[in-house]
Amino acid sequence: MxxxxxxxxxxxxxxxxxxxxxxxxxxxxxxxxxxxxxxxxxxxxxxxxxxxxxxxxxxxxxxxxxxxxxxxxxxxxxxxxxxxxxxxxxxxxxxxxxxxxxxxxxxxxxxxxxxxxxxxxxxxxxxxxxxxxxxxxxxxxxxxxxxxxxxxxxxxxxxxxxxxxxxxxxxxxxxxxxTVYHTLMGSPEAVPSATSLDRDFLAEYDGPLCIEPRYERLVRAVLGTSALEDIEFKYPADGREEEAAIADTGIGVYLTVTGSTAREHGLLLGEQLFPSExxxxxxxxxxxxxxxxxxxxxxxxxxxxxxxxx
Structure with missing residues:
Protein backbone atom coordinates (compact mmCIF):
# COMPACT_ATOMS: atom_id res chain seq x y z
CA MET A 1 0.00 0.00 0.00
CA THR A 179 -0.56 36.91 -11.39
CA VAL A 180 -2.59 40.00 -10.56
CA TYR A 181 -1.04 43.12 -9.06
CA HIS A 182 -1.39 45.39 -6.08
CA THR A 183 -1.42 48.59 -8.11
CA LEU A 184 -0.98 52.21 -7.13
CA MET A 185 -3.93 54.33 -8.29
CA GLY A 186 -4.77 58.00 -8.11
CA SER A 187 -7.32 60.56 -9.21
CA PRO A 188 -6.13 63.18 -11.74
CA GLU A 189 -6.70 65.87 -9.10
CA ALA A 190 -4.30 64.18 -6.68
CA VAL A 191 -1.53 63.54 -9.19
CA PRO A 192 0.13 66.60 -10.76
CA SER A 193 0.39 66.50 -14.53
CA ALA A 194 3.59 65.00 -15.94
CA THR A 195 4.16 63.22 -12.59
CA SER A 196 4.83 59.47 -12.51
CA LEU A 197 2.51 57.65 -10.12
CA ASP A 198 5.08 55.33 -8.57
CA ARG A 199 7.09 54.60 -5.43
CA ASP A 200 9.06 57.83 -5.81
CA PHE A 201 5.77 59.74 -5.83
CA LEU A 202 4.72 58.02 -2.60
CA ALA A 203 8.06 58.77 -0.97
CA GLU A 204 7.25 62.50 -1.34
CA TYR A 205 3.51 62.15 -0.75
CA ASP A 206 1.98 63.45 2.47
CA GLY A 207 -1.67 62.52 2.88
CA PRO A 208 -4.28 59.73 2.96
CA LEU A 209 -3.80 56.39 1.20
CA CYS A 210 -6.89 54.23 0.69
CA ILE A 211 -6.38 50.47 1.16
CA GLU A 212 -8.38 47.44 2.24
CA PRO A 213 -7.87 46.91 6.00
CA ARG A 214 -6.76 43.31 5.49
CA TYR A 215 -3.88 44.53 3.30
CA GLU A 216 -2.39 46.99 5.80
CA ARG A 217 0.56 44.84 6.83
CA LEU A 218 1.10 43.75 3.23
CA VAL A 219 1.22 47.37 2.06
CA ARG A 220 3.68 48.23 4.84
CA ALA A 221 5.94 45.38 3.72
CA VAL A 222 5.65 46.18 0.02
CA LEU A 223 6.21 49.93 0.30
CA GLY A 224 8.64 49.83 3.21
CA THR A 225 8.07 51.64 6.47
CA SER A 226 10.21 54.63 5.45
CA ALA A 227 7.86 55.55 2.61
CA LEU A 228 4.84 55.54 4.94
CA GLU A 229 6.04 57.97 7.61
CA ASP A 230 3.81 60.82 6.38
CA ILE A 231 0.96 58.67 5.06
CA GLU A 232 -2.35 57.99 6.80
CA PHE A 233 -4.28 54.87 5.84
CA LYS A 234 -7.97 55.25 4.96
CA TYR A 235 -10.34 52.32 4.50
CA PRO A 236 -13.42 51.90 2.29
CA ALA A 237 -16.69 52.03 4.18
CA ASP A 238 -18.48 48.71 4.53
CA GLY A 239 -20.00 47.72 1.21
CA ARG A 240 -18.24 50.51 -0.69
CA GLU A 241 -16.47 49.55 -3.91
CA GLU A 242 -12.71 49.87 -3.43
CA GLU A 243 -12.07 51.87 -6.60
CA ALA A 244 -14.83 54.34 -5.69
CA ALA A 245 -13.30 54.83 -2.24
CA ILE A 246 -9.86 55.42 -3.78
CA ALA A 247 -11.35 58.00 -6.17
CA ASP A 248 -12.77 59.89 -3.18
CA THR A 249 -9.52 59.64 -1.20
CA GLY A 250 -7.27 60.60 -4.12
CA ILE A 251 -4.55 57.95 -3.80
CA GLY A 252 -4.84 54.23 -3.04
CA VAL A 253 -3.63 50.69 -3.62
CA TYR A 254 -5.79 47.83 -4.80
CA LEU A 255 -5.63 44.61 -6.82
CA THR A 256 -6.04 44.95 -10.58
CA VAL A 257 -6.18 42.58 -13.52
CA THR A 258 -7.05 44.84 -16.45
CA GLY A 259 -7.66 48.06 -14.51
CA SER A 260 -10.96 48.62 -16.33
CA THR A 261 -12.98 49.21 -13.13
CA ALA A 262 -10.42 51.73 -11.90
CA ARG A 263 -10.65 53.64 -15.19
CA GLU A 264 -14.44 53.65 -14.94
CA HIS A 265 -14.01 55.61 -11.71
CA GLY A 266 -11.67 58.07 -13.44
CA LEU A 267 -8.54 56.73 -11.76
CA LEU A 268 -5.03 56.77 -13.19
CA LEU A 269 -3.16 53.48 -12.97
CA GLY A 270 0.32 53.82 -11.56
CA GLU A 271 3.10 51.40 -10.69
CA GLN A 272 2.34 47.72 -10.20
CA LEU A 273 3.76 47.51 -6.70
CA PHE A 274 3.67 43.80 -6.02
CA PRO A 275 2.49 40.64 -7.78
CA SER A 276 -0.25 38.65 -6.09
CA GLU A 277 0.15 35.01 -7.03
Whole structure:
Protein backbone atom coordinates (compact mmCIF):
# COMPACT_ATOMS: atom_id res chain seq x y z
CA MET A 1 0.00 0.00 0.00
CA UNK A 2 1.44 3.37 -0.99
CA UNK A 3 1.53 6.63 0.90
CA UNK A 4 -1.13 9.35 0.79
CA UNK A 5 0.32 12.87 0.78
CA UNK A 6 -2.24 15.47 1.95
CA UNK A 7 -1.97 18.93 0.39
CA UNK A 8 -3.81 21.93 1.82
CA UNK A 9 -5.60 23.97 -0.86
CA UNK A 10 -8.03 26.93 -0.84
CA UNK A 11 -11.70 26.00 -0.72
CA UNK A 12 -12.77 28.20 -3.65
CA UNK A 13 -11.84 30.99 -6.02
CA UNK A 14 -8.98 31.80 -8.37
CA UNK A 15 -6.24 30.21 -6.21
CA UNK A 16 -8.03 26.83 -6.14
CA UNK A 17 -8.62 26.97 -9.90
CA UNK A 18 -4.92 27.71 -10.40
CA UNK A 19 -4.01 24.65 -8.34
CA UNK A 20 -6.40 22.48 -10.35
CA UNK A 21 -5.02 23.84 -13.62
CA UNK A 22 -1.49 23.04 -12.44
CA UNK A 23 -2.42 19.49 -11.56
CA UNK A 24 -4.27 19.04 -14.86
CA UNK A 25 -1.10 20.11 -16.70
CA UNK A 26 0.95 17.44 -14.88
CA UNK A 27 -1.58 14.63 -14.49
CA UNK A 28 -4.46 13.24 -16.49
CA UNK A 29 -7.20 14.94 -14.45
CA UNK A 30 -8.52 17.59 -16.82
CA UNK A 31 -12.11 16.35 -16.46
CA UNK A 32 -11.89 16.27 -12.67
CA UNK A 33 -10.40 19.76 -12.51
CA UNK A 34 -13.09 21.12 -14.83
CA UNK A 35 -15.86 19.43 -12.80
CA UNK A 36 -14.69 21.01 -9.54
CA UNK A 37 -14.15 24.47 -11.06
CA UNK A 38 -17.50 24.45 -12.86
CA UNK A 39 -19.38 23.34 -9.75
CA UNK A 40 -17.84 26.07 -7.61
CA UNK A 41 -18.43 28.78 -10.22
CA UNK A 42 -22.07 27.74 -10.39
CA UNK A 43 -22.39 27.86 -6.60
CA UNK A 44 -20.69 31.26 -6.47
CA UNK A 45 -23.20 32.61 -8.97
CA UNK A 46 -26.08 31.26 -6.87
CA UNK A 47 -24.62 32.82 -3.71
CA UNK A 48 -24.11 36.18 -5.42
CA UNK A 49 -27.64 36.09 -6.82
CA UNK A 50 -26.57 36.24 -10.47
CA UNK A 51 -28.34 32.90 -11.03
CA UNK A 52 -31.86 31.97 -9.93
CA UNK A 53 -31.62 29.91 -6.75
CA UNK A 54 -35.06 28.35 -7.20
CA UNK A 55 -33.49 24.95 -7.92
CA UNK A 56 -33.00 22.32 -5.17
CA UNK A 57 -31.96 23.74 -1.81
CA UNK A 58 -28.30 23.89 -0.85
CA UNK A 59 -28.38 20.66 1.17
CA UNK A 60 -29.80 18.66 -1.74
CA UNK A 61 -27.19 20.12 -4.10
CA UNK A 62 -24.45 19.27 -1.63
CA UNK A 63 -25.62 15.66 -1.50
CA UNK A 64 -25.79 15.50 -5.29
CA UNK A 65 -22.26 16.86 -5.74
CA UNK A 66 -20.44 14.84 -3.08
CA UNK A 67 -19.38 11.22 -3.57
CA UNK A 68 -18.48 10.33 0.01
CA UNK A 69 -18.02 6.61 -0.73
CA UNK A 70 -15.34 7.19 -3.38
CA UNK A 71 -12.40 9.38 -2.30
CA UNK A 72 -11.27 9.74 -5.92
CA UNK A 73 -14.44 11.73 -6.59
CA UNK A 74 -14.70 15.28 -5.18
CA UNK A 75 -16.45 15.99 -1.93
CA UNK A 76 -17.81 19.41 -0.97
CA UNK A 77 -18.89 21.12 2.24
CA UNK A 78 -20.78 24.21 3.44
CA UNK A 79 -19.44 27.47 4.85
CA UNK A 80 -21.11 30.75 5.76
CA UNK A 81 -20.49 33.35 3.07
CA UNK A 82 -19.72 36.93 4.09
CA UNK A 83 -22.42 38.41 1.84
CA UNK A 84 -25.58 40.02 3.17
CA UNK A 85 -27.58 37.48 5.12
CA UNK A 86 -24.50 35.23 5.34
CA UNK A 87 -25.91 32.49 3.09
CA UNK A 88 -24.53 28.97 3.20
CA UNK A 89 -22.15 28.39 0.32
CA UNK A 90 -20.93 25.11 -1.16
CA UNK A 91 -17.13 24.95 -1.32
CA UNK A 92 -14.49 22.31 -2.02
CA UNK A 93 -13.66 19.81 0.72
CA UNK A 94 -11.40 17.03 -0.61
CA UNK A 95 -10.46 14.60 -3.38
CA UNK A 96 -7.82 11.86 -3.65
CA UNK A 97 -5.74 11.55 -6.82
CA UNK A 98 -3.67 8.37 -7.40
CA UNK A 99 -0.26 8.87 -8.99
CA UNK A 100 1.51 6.39 -11.25
CA UNK A 101 4.15 6.23 -13.97
CA UNK A 102 1.58 7.45 -16.50
CA UNK A 103 2.50 10.97 -15.41
CA UNK A 104 5.48 10.77 -17.79
CA UNK A 105 7.64 12.56 -15.20
CA UNK A 106 10.94 11.50 -13.68
CA UNK A 107 9.30 11.26 -10.28
CA UNK A 108 8.81 7.90 -8.52
CA UNK A 109 5.08 7.94 -7.83
CA UNK A 110 4.25 4.21 -7.75
CA UNK A 111 1.49 3.47 -5.24
CA UNK A 112 1.49 7.08 -4.05
CA UNK A 113 -1.56 9.31 -4.03
CA UNK A 114 -2.21 12.90 -3.15
CA UNK A 115 -5.22 14.16 -1.26
CA UNK A 116 -6.28 17.75 -1.83
CA UNK A 117 -7.84 19.04 1.39
CA UNK A 118 -9.76 22.32 1.41
CA UNK A 119 -8.84 24.86 4.08
CA UNK A 120 -9.98 28.44 4.61
CA UNK A 121 -6.36 29.55 5.01
CA UNK A 122 -3.97 26.77 3.94
CA UNK A 123 -0.88 28.75 4.96
CA UNK A 124 -1.96 28.65 8.60
CA UNK A 125 -2.48 24.88 8.37
CA UNK A 126 1.15 24.51 7.33
CA UNK A 127 2.30 26.81 10.14
CA UNK A 128 0.73 24.42 12.66
CA UNK A 129 2.44 21.42 10.96
CA UNK A 130 -0.88 19.93 9.89
CA UNK A 131 0.43 19.60 6.33
CA UNK A 132 3.84 19.36 4.66
CA UNK A 133 2.64 20.95 1.40
CA UNK A 134 -0.02 23.48 0.52
CA UNK A 135 -1.08 26.24 -1.80
CA UNK A 136 -2.18 29.72 -0.81
CA UNK A 137 -1.95 33.33 -1.93
CA UNK A 138 1.45 34.97 -1.52
CA UNK A 139 -0.50 37.85 0.03
CA UNK A 140 -1.25 35.84 3.15
CA UNK A 141 2.45 35.19 3.74
CA UNK A 142 3.08 38.95 3.64
CA UNK A 143 0.10 39.62 5.86
CA UNK A 144 1.25 37.11 8.48
CA UNK A 145 5.00 36.61 8.77
CA UNK A 146 7.36 38.71 6.64
CA UNK A 147 9.47 41.20 8.52
CA UNK A 148 8.56 44.86 8.11
CA UNK A 149 11.64 46.82 7.08
CA UNK A 150 12.33 50.41 6.01
CA UNK A 151 13.18 49.28 2.48
CA UNK A 152 10.42 48.02 0.17
CA UNK A 153 9.67 44.48 -0.95
CA UNK A 154 8.93 44.30 -4.67
CA UNK A 155 9.47 40.64 -5.67
CA UNK A 156 7.85 37.44 -4.47
CA UNK A 157 11.27 35.84 -4.86
CA UNK A 158 12.50 37.89 -1.88
CA UNK A 159 9.74 36.77 0.48
CA UNK A 160 11.65 33.82 2.00
CA UNK A 161 14.52 36.12 2.95
CA UNK A 162 12.10 38.09 5.13
CA UNK A 163 10.58 35.10 6.91
CA UNK A 164 12.09 34.69 10.37
CA UNK A 165 12.73 30.93 10.89
CA UNK A 166 12.01 31.48 14.57
CA UNK A 167 8.50 32.55 13.59
CA UNK A 168 7.59 29.78 11.13
CA UNK A 169 9.09 26.79 9.31
CA UNK A 170 7.02 27.47 6.18
CA UNK A 171 8.84 28.50 3.00
CA UNK A 172 7.66 29.48 -0.47
CA UNK A 173 8.66 26.92 -3.12
CA UNK A 174 7.32 28.42 -6.35
CA UNK A 175 4.45 30.39 -7.83
CA UNK A 176 1.78 29.28 -10.27
CA UNK A 177 1.83 32.34 -12.52
CA UNK A 178 -1.80 33.39 -11.92
CA THR A 179 -0.56 36.91 -11.39
CA VAL A 180 -2.59 40.00 -10.56
CA TYR A 181 -1.04 43.12 -9.06
CA HIS A 182 -1.39 45.39 -6.08
CA THR A 183 -1.42 48.59 -8.11
CA LEU A 184 -0.98 52.21 -7.13
CA MET A 185 -3.93 54.33 -8.29
CA GLY A 186 -4.77 58.00 -8.11
CA SER A 187 -7.32 60.56 -9.21
CA PRO A 188 -6.13 63.18 -11.74
CA GLU A 189 -6.70 65.87 -9.10
CA ALA A 190 -4.30 64.18 -6.68
CA VAL A 191 -1.53 63.54 -9.19
CA PRO A 192 0.13 66.60 -10.76
CA SER A 193 0.39 66.50 -14.53
CA ALA A 194 3.59 65.00 -15.94
CA THR A 195 4.16 63.22 -12.59
CA SER A 196 4.83 59.47 -12.51
CA LEU A 197 2.51 57.65 -10.12
CA ASP A 198 5.08 55.33 -8.57
CA ARG A 199 7.09 54.60 -5.43
CA ASP A 200 9.06 57.83 -5.81
CA PHE A 201 5.77 59.74 -5.83
CA LEU A 202 4.72 58.02 -2.60
CA ALA A 203 8.06 58.77 -0.97
CA GLU A 204 7.25 62.50 -1.34
CA TYR A 205 3.51 62.15 -0.75
CA ASP A 206 1.98 63.45 2.47
CA GLY A 207 -1.67 62.52 2.88
CA PRO A 208 -4.28 59.73 2.96
CA LEU A 209 -3.80 56.39 1.20
CA CYS A 210 -6.89 54.23 0.69
CA ILE A 211 -6.38 50.47 1.16
CA GLU A 212 -8.38 47.44 2.24
CA PRO A 213 -7.87 46.91 6.00
CA ARG A 214 -6.76 43.31 5.49
CA TYR A 215 -3.88 44.53 3.30
CA GLU A 216 -2.39 46.99 5.80
CA ARG A 217 0.56 44.84 6.83
CA LEU A 218 1.10 43.75 3.23
CA VAL A 219 1.22 47.37 2.06
CA ARG A 220 3.68 48.23 4.84
CA ALA A 221 5.94 45.38 3.72
CA VAL A 222 5.65 46.18 0.02
CA LEU A 223 6.21 49.93 0.30
CA GLY A 224 8.64 49.83 3.21
CA THR A 225 8.07 51.64 6.47
CA SER A 226 10.21 54.63 5.45
CA ALA A 227 7.86 55.55 2.61
CA LEU A 228 4.84 55.54 4.94
CA GLU A 229 6.04 57.97 7.61
CA ASP A 230 3.81 60.82 6.38
CA ILE A 231 0.96 58.67 5.06
CA GLU A 232 -2.35 57.99 6.80
CA PHE A 233 -4.28 54.87 5.84
CA LYS A 234 -7.97 55.25 4.96
CA TYR A 235 -10.34 52.32 4.50
CA PRO A 236 -13.42 51.90 2.29
CA ALA A 237 -16.69 52.03 4.18
CA ASP A 238 -18.48 48.71 4.53
CA GLY A 239 -20.00 47.72 1.21
CA ARG A 240 -18.24 50.51 -0.69
CA GLU A 241 -16.47 49.55 -3.91
CA GLU A 242 -12.71 49.87 -3.43
CA GLU A 243 -12.07 51.87 -6.60
CA ALA A 244 -14.83 54.34 -5.69
CA ALA A 245 -13.30 54.83 -2.24
CA ILE A 246 -9.86 55.42 -3.78
CA ALA A 247 -11.35 58.00 -6.17
CA ASP A 248 -12.77 59.89 -3.18
CA THR A 249 -9.52 59.64 -1.20
CA GLY A 250 -7.27 60.60 -4.12
CA ILE A 251 -4.55 57.95 -3.80
CA GLY A 252 -4.84 54.23 -3.04
CA VAL A 253 -3.63 50.69 -3.62
CA TYR A 254 -5.79 47.83 -4.80
CA LEU A 255 -5.63 44.61 -6.82
CA THR A 256 -6.04 44.95 -10.58
CA VAL A 257 -6.18 42.58 -13.52
CA THR A 258 -7.05 44.84 -16.45
CA GLY A 259 -7.66 48.06 -14.51
CA SER A 260 -10.96 48.62 -16.33
CA THR A 261 -12.98 49.21 -13.13
CA ALA A 262 -10.42 51.73 -11.90
CA ARG A 263 -10.65 53.64 -15.19
CA GLU A 264 -14.44 53.65 -14.94
CA HIS A 265 -14.01 55.61 -11.71
CA GLY A 266 -11.67 58.07 -13.44
CA LEU A 267 -8.54 56.73 -11.76
CA LEU A 268 -5.03 56.77 -13.19
CA LEU A 269 -3.16 53.48 -12.97
CA GLY A 270 0.32 53.82 -11.56
CA GLU A 271 3.10 51.40 -10.69
CA GLN A 272 2.34 47.72 -10.20
CA LEU A 273 3.76 47.51 -6.70
CA PHE A 274 3.67 43.80 -6.02
CA PRO A 275 2.49 40.64 -7.78
CA SER A 276 -0.25 38.65 -6.09
CA GLU A 277 0.15 35.01 -7.03
CA UNK A 278 -0.84 31.57 -5.79
CA UNK A 279 2.25 29.89 -4.36
CA UNK A 280 3.31 26.37 -3.42
CA UNK A 281 4.38 26.25 0.22
CA UNK A 282 6.20 23.66 2.29
CA UNK A 283 6.62 23.11 6.03
CA UNK A 284 10.28 22.13 6.09
CA UNK A 285 10.25 19.77 9.13
CA UNK A 286 7.43 17.72 7.59
CA UNK A 287 9.20 17.06 4.26
CA UNK A 288 9.87 13.36 3.61
CA UNK A 289 11.19 11.57 0.54
CA UNK A 290 7.63 11.02 -0.72
CA UNK A 291 6.79 14.68 -0.11
CA UNK A 292 9.89 15.73 -2.08
CA UNK A 293 8.73 13.57 -4.99
CA UNK A 294 5.30 15.18 -4.96
CA UNK A 295 6.85 18.64 -4.64
CA UNK A 296 8.97 17.92 -7.73
CA UNK A 297 5.83 16.88 -9.59
CA UNK A 298 4.09 20.15 -8.71
CA UNK A 299 7.13 22.34 -9.34
CA UNK A 300 8.92 22.70 -12.68
CA UNK A 301 10.56 25.05 -15.15
CA UNK A 302 7.41 25.17 -17.26
CA UNK A 303 5.78 27.55 -14.78
CA UNK A 304 5.48 31.15 -15.99
CA UNK A 305 5.79 32.74 -12.59
CA UNK A 306 6.88 36.03 -11.05
CA UNK A 307 8.69 33.90 -8.52
CA UNK A 308 12.32 32.86 -8.77
CA UNK A 309 12.88 30.63 -5.75
CA UNK A 310 15.35 27.79 -6.02
Missing amino acids: GETIPIAVPRKGRPLESVLDRLASRLDIADLADEISSTLRHEKALTKGTLDASEENVYHRLADYSAVDDPTEPEYTLVRDTRAGKPRRIVFDSVTIPLDDATGLDVPTDDTEIQLVGREEPFRSLRTHEFALGFDSADLVLEEVVELRPDPLDRIADVNARIDPADTDVQVVTGLGD TVLLESTPEVTTAVRDVRALLNGGDLDTELGVE
